Amino acid sequence: MSDSTPDALPIRLPRWLAWCEPWLWRLFRWRYVRFATVGASGTVVNIAVLYVMQEIALPWVISDPEVRLSLALACAIAVATVNNFAWNSVWTWADRLQTGELSRLSPDLATGKRLVKYSVSCWLGMLIQYSLTLFLANHMYYLLANVLSIVVASVSNYMANDKWTFKRTSTDDRA
Secondary structure, three states: OOOOOOOOOOOOOOHHHHHHHHHHHHHOOOHHHHHHHHHHHHHHHHHHHHHHHHHHHHHHOOOOHHHHHHHHHHHHHHHHHHHHHHHHHHHHOHHHOOOOHHHHOOOOHHHHHHHHHHHHHOHHHHHHHHHHHHHHOOOOOHHHHHHHHHHHHHHHHHHHHHHHHOOOOOOOOOO
8 A cells, every 4th residue: 555655755866876766756655665764774873873882982881791782772772763753754754744844853842742752652662672682682693683673673663653653634645
């Protein structure tokens, strides 16, 4: 089932890639594909923060690798959640929010409430990711464990955000 087409691609394509723009428009017509694309960017952010915290920033402060991984993972999840909220607001569910990119992320009460709703709706996914990563890290490389956990958690995050955070209003176009 398709949702309304996004206003724009999340990035401007270079001229030499212009040939694939019509194909991308058809692909991104489905909201879940847009959500998965945002999730992929969040995964990159998550892994980068996790690696920097675990290998560079925290070893100076915390010597116990398990405690360090727990703290680094919490930081990575928090930063990736804010990244994903921003991209989902301006692209994935943009058709359900006010027009104009700035109004979707303006520093106002509506955006603050939506960020809180987004965070609450992602709590199950965060819990799944956090717990599963810590469990799997005992059996495999912690970054691989984190990626696998993100994939598992993404399904609950999509459903919660589609049904609650960015829910349709009576004025939404159901095309």
